Amino acid sequence: MANIIGGITTSHIPAIANAMANGLEETPYWKPFFDGYPPVRDWLNEKKPDVIILFYNDHGLEFFIDKKPTFAIGVADEYHNADEGWGIPTIPPVTGESDLSWHIANSLVEDGFDMTICQEMKVDHGLTVPLNLMWPGYNYGHVKVIPVCINCEQHPMPQPKRTYALGQAIGRAVASFDQDLKVAVFGTGGMSHQLDGERAGIINREFDIDCLDKLVSDPEALTKYSNLDLVEIAGAQGVELNMLIAMRGTLIGEVKELHRNYHAPISNTGSGLMLLEHTMPKK
């Protein structure tokens, strides 16, 4: 049986990639951010997950608003990054995992989730930055990644209660997969930020910290928010909280917080790193 061993929340902003490419990790601006990561890397290196299910949002590399999926899942054996137009380095291919991916896709469609299923898919910084943060130097080729993409760009977007339900359905699907695999789930993006409009630059530290608390002990409380609430409280791109909520949804058993590091600002955002250990529910 496949087993979800834990969940991780992390920022995915492109500035991180630039900082890493330019070796700025120890500069005063970046140090408090990067100092949060070694314990999570250690945990990953110790637990050695086979598969990472990674919730992110495409920022206009693979998907354009000509055809914008609400939920897309990759089922390929390899994914490529590409030029995103603003000069962050292109990163090496990401290994995929088609068997478990198809199993999850089948299970989701059966459960009434109307997935867009991708056999070929370019993955952008939303996915590649977190991988490189966890395995610096692009040393992530050994882990198989299942990308799950949530629309956080164009309204209407799936509501927090729906993304949580998606996460739960993925958690059940993993639990019903008959191969022995260790799976870790990443919820990437956020936390509070707004890039556009006169309100650009807002960060809500108090709210972000409350969200991290709730992600541990009371995720259902977060599903009470609408996306409009999130925009109001956490900024226009604060809706990226949906990816963190989806991640938490997959943790259908017991969770224990092992590590947390909140730091703001990183670029225009509040950045929340958290590691939750997960024990699958008893059959």
Place this chain on the structure above:
Amino acid sequence: MAKLLGGIATSHIPAIGVAMDQGLENTPYWKEFFEAYPPVRDWLYTQEPDIAIVFYNDHGLEFFHDRKPTFAMGAAAQYENADEGWGIAEIPPVTGETELSWHIVNHLIEHDFDITVCQEMKVDHGLTVPLTLMWPGHKYGHVKVIPVAINCERHPMPKPSRSYAFGKAIGDAVRSFAGDQKVIVMGTGGLSHQLDGQRAGFINKPFDLYCMDKMVDEPELLTCYSNYELVEKAGAQGVELNMWLAMRGALEGEGKLKELHRSYHLPISNTGAGLQLLATDNAR
């Protein structure tokens, strides 16, 4: 409020488009098939719908396996047809509609349907053949079309019960739209057929007739099937019944429907071809 006048279920196979282009409607092979259509055309002429929501499946023009949506919906002001690779004539652009489209999109996402929203979308014979059948000579430019594509190609596909619920949510959205538009829904494709494998050519007339019977008052007897059961009973492409069920779902909530027309003819190409018109009380 926008009003649903009724639903039309019709075949959408490309051979029909070819026959119309070549003026073969009165040849022995086609006569019986085309003779069924005038009553439906007359009804459309009298009812003057403003908007047609068309459930169809893309057969590999717009969507490929690289990103295959379960449900996709257009929200564009215009849709183009294009070369489908096998030599059927391209048809003129289809007029779209953005206000009701976005209203439906919002309603669907709010009600947990995870659609792909398309602001640009090539539409294939699955959509263009039915339009040409209803308004021959490509005279459909006055009707605003909202294309809704359902995956009927690669498993996993949405279950019949899901397609029906999807249609129902679209019907609810139409009824809650603050306009006075007259709307029809079209379910296209089917009925039983199988194009691939040693079982190619399979048609199940009794099952098709059963489906048309149940479409009127007892659609729940059809939504209980799995897609596997549909493949078994109606052939690999018999899953196109999902488009009929989505259309029927949109009319749920309109009370008792009047069946104004029904015909069934086989074979048309490799299929059992059904035509059915179900009207609501909103129709004149």
Place this chain on the structure above:
Amino acid sequence: MTQTVDIPGTIMLDGPMATKGYPLNKMCYSFNNAAARNEFKQDEEAYYEKFKLTEEQRDAMRKRDVIAMLEAGGSIYYLAKFAGLLGLSVQDVGGLQTGMTTEEFKAFLVKQGEI
């Protein structure tokens, strides 16, 4: 979806089959474009290479063996575009798969209406 019911003569295009068939289907999807169709006609082998077809898929294509194409993960939607390129109708393709002539296949269709 994993095939749960065996329906003789039916090759379900489920996920794993679609993974296997991806290069073949992608090649056939390209036939929506006239220039691509010409490129294929001029040098089929080079075209297989361009889309990195598996050996099984190349072999099925060379033999024009529709069943073998399906077994190699082909989707009838895209294979239909290849059939169109060859000038074959869906009845021709039906005959090829069932071991009938096109006329026999058409008669078989008609017979199913006589009940």
